[in-house]
Amino acid sequence: MRGSALCSATLLIASLLLGTAPVAVADSGDDARRIQPIKSLGSTQDVRFATYNADLNRSAPGELVRDISTRDGPQASAAAELVQLSRPDVLLLNEFDHDPGGRAAELFNTGYLGVGQNGKRALEYPYLYTAPVNSGVGSGFDLDRDGRVGGPEDALGTGAFEGQSGMVIYSRYPIGTEAVRTFRTFLWQDMPGALLPDNPATEATGDWYTEQELAVLPLSGTSHWDVPIRVAGKTLHVLASNPTSAASDGPERRNGRRNSDEIRFWSDYVTGGSTAAYVYDDDGGTGGLGRGERFVVMGDQNSDPEDGGSLDGAIDQLLGHRSVQDPLPSSKGAAEAAALQGGANANHRGDPRLHTADFEDRSAGNLRVDYVLPSRNLRVADSGVFWPLLGTPGAELTGIFPFPASDHRLVFVDVTLGGSRSR
Ligand SMILES: [Ca+2]
Ligand SMILES: [Ca+2]
Ligand SMILES: [Ca+2]
Numbered sequence: 144m145r146g147s148a149l150c151s152a153t154l155l156i157a158s159l160l161l162g163t164a165p166v167a168v169a170d171s172g173d174d175a176r177r178i179q180p181i182k183s184l185g186s187t188q189d190v191r192f193a194t195y196n197a198d199l200n201r202s203a204p205g206e207l208v209r210d211i212s213t214r215d216g217p218q219a220s221a222a223a224e225l226v227q228l229s230r231p232d233v234l235l236l237n238e239f240d241h242d243p244g245g246r247a248a249e250l251f252n253t254g255y256l257g258v259g260q261n262g263k264r265a266l267e268y269p270y271l272y273t274a275p276v277n278s279g280v281g282s283g284f285d286l287d288r289d290g291r292v293g294g295p296e297d298a299l300g301t302g303a304f305e306g307q308s309g310m311v312i313y314s315r316y317p318i319g320t321e322a323v324r325t326f327r328t329f330l331w332q333d334m335p336g337a338l339l340p341d342n343p344a345t346e347a348t349g350d351w352y353t354e355q356e357l358a359v360l361p362l363s364g365t366s367h368w369d370v371p372i373r374v375a376g377k378t379l380h381v382l383a384s385n386p387t388s389a390a391s392d393g394p395e396r397r398n399g400r401r402n403s404d405e406i407r408f409w410s411d412y413v414t415g416g417s418t419a420a421y422v423y424d425d426d427g428g429t430g431g432l433g434r435g436e437r438f439v440v441m442g443d444q445n446s447d448p449e450d451g452g453s454l455d456g457a458i459d460q461l462l463g464h465r466s467v468q469d470p471l472p473s474s475k476g477a478a479e480a481a482a483l484q485g486g487a488n489a490n491h492r493g494d495p496r497l498h499t500a501d502f503e504d505r506s507a508g509n510l511r512v513d514y515v516l517p518s519r520n521l522r523v524a525d526s527g528v529f530w531p532l533l534g535t536p537g538a539e540l541t542g543i544f545p546f547p548a549s550d551h552r553l554v555f556v557d558v559t560l561g562g563s564r565s566r
Contacts (some may be wrong), residue, residue: 149313150461158454176214187561190374192381192515193231195550196439196500197222199251200308201238207240207247214254221548223255225540227263229529229553233372234268234313237365237443237513238549239560241309248273248311253294256313268313274325276309276366278302285344289394300364301387301398310383311368319371320376324424326367331404332357335421336410338400338454353556364401371433375560379521380530381436382409388445389452390507393445396454402445403457409440413467413518440467440516443500443551449509455495458514466514469478472554473497476530476541481509481534499528500551501544515556522559529553538565 201207210216221520226234240247248551252268255350259265279295279302287296294305303306312318331337340351352360364387371378386405392398412431413420419431432438440461446453448462464470473496481488481495499513516522530552531537540548 157462160187183495187559188375189224189557189559190233190240191229191231191555192233192439192441192517193229193264193513193553194235194237194443194513195222195226195547195553196237196385196443197514197551198546198551199247200234201240202303203241204242204304204306208250210244211247211250213252214258217254219255221540222407223251223258224260224263225529225548225553226256226516227266228258228537228540229555230264230266231553231555233381233439234314234442235381235383236311236313237551238308238401239311241273241278241306241311243275243306245271245273245311251311252313253477255305262296266461268315270314270316270318271311272314272318272320272323272368272370273309273311274304274307274323274366274368274466275327275329276300277361277363278309278365279304279307282356282359284353284359286352286356286360286397286401296391299359299361301391307542308365308385310365310368310385310485311366312381312383312412314372316372318373322371323425324367324369324428326360326408326424327363328352328425329362329408329423330357331360331362331401333421334362334404334408334451337362340400340402341395342395362401362408364405369412370491377437380432380436380561382412382440384442384444386408386442386445389454390445392404392452395412399452399454399457403454403460406444406446406457407460410464410467413438413440413464435520436518437519437521438518439496439556440514445512447493449511450491450509451507452488453456454546461514461516466519468519468521468523469514469516469525472499472515472526472528472556474528474530474552476532476538477509477552479526479532480530482542484509497528498530498552501541501546501553502550513551513554515554517556523556525557527555529555 277300280299341350365385389399415431444457476497486504498509
């Protein structure tokens with residue numbers, strides 16, 4: 144089923160249209176903090192794509208709408224201020240509770256992003272896209288084998304209620320709503336060579352789930368969206384998802400295996416051709432992207448290339464893809480945090496400057512899990528992670544546990560469009 148795309152009536156202010164207005168730069172000296180004016184002069188323009196796991200989820204339906212209706216919810220205000228400092232043109236939020244009318248997504252746009260927070264400049268996003276997700280939708284089966292049916296781990300995607308931890312995309316550029324493809328109902332078992340978990344007590348392989356369960360179990364724990372955006376006279380596909388976390392896995396690795404296949408889905412999708420022939424969307428369309436298409440994969444992939452509990456090589460299916468480039472967004476704040484917090488961080492193999500999430504240091508430690516990965520036929524101008532050094536401007540918005548906004552950090556990549564080279 145295709146989701147609702149909402150276009151708010153707000154208009155771009157003149158200075159944004161002209162792209163020539165000076166932009167206040169809150170310079171912390173951190174390379175992640177460079178804030179650039181939107182360029183629309185000449186034949187090229189830089190477009191900033193950002194992904195941010197906002198942790199704007201609540202324990203019951205309707206709570207997020209209630210919390211942010213007042214326009215002064217402290218967590219939403221901090222998240223909005225942080226986005227206003229980073230000023231993306233296209234923004235994906237993960238872990239943002241979805242309600243059937245998309246009310247929370249609208250409220251956050253008009254009541255927070257669209258209102259200058261703490262003296263920051265308001266952001267105008269005339270276009271937004273949101274749609275239902277699998278999170279919290281009851282499966283009717285005891286998927287985690289704890290002897291009871293119901294609860295977050297038995298849902299089609301981990302979640303306490305329908306729509307918990309959904310997604311929303313905000314854009315300054317038109318969204319091709321009619322051409323959006325969603326892959327919410329694609330069944331895991333329909334992926335060739337799916338890494339279905341095994342019940343070790345039986346001889347058959349890949350049989351943790353019964354036939355009846357596999358007949359309803361989607362691949363996507365949240366959803367997978369291909370959202371085309373029209374910018375600089377070209378179509379660019381935002382490929383948004385938030386694969387299942389392996390954090391609550393059992394020895395059968397049902398979540399880690401699903402996470403890996405959810406990442407593989409975009410890898411196959413951008414390869415296209417016969418590799419993506421198995422793919423079907425929620426409207427019955429088949430196949431992946433065409434040759435030479437422009438795309439940006441965005442989202443919390445719940446997988447670090449070096450550390451943490453995801454399957455070995457899971458994120459490498461995208462990082463190592465021949466059509467994908469990894470700009471390696473980094474920050475000094477992440478390196479500082481890993482050094483200060485110690486614990487699991489001390490044994491990590493990965494470069495701490497690339498971390499995007501400040502996790503519990505007695506278990507996973509800080510990791511790189513949030514990605515903005517442009518296609519190779521796009522020119523990257525800049526990239527970064529919004530994680531200021533402690534004591535510098537903006538650090539009060541990322542903070543230390545308990546976080547004012549989220550345990551994740553905003554990741555951005557600037558792409559130069561209009562002068563892009565072809566493969
Ligand atoms: Ca159960
Ligand atoms: Ca078995
Ligand atoms: Ca930590």
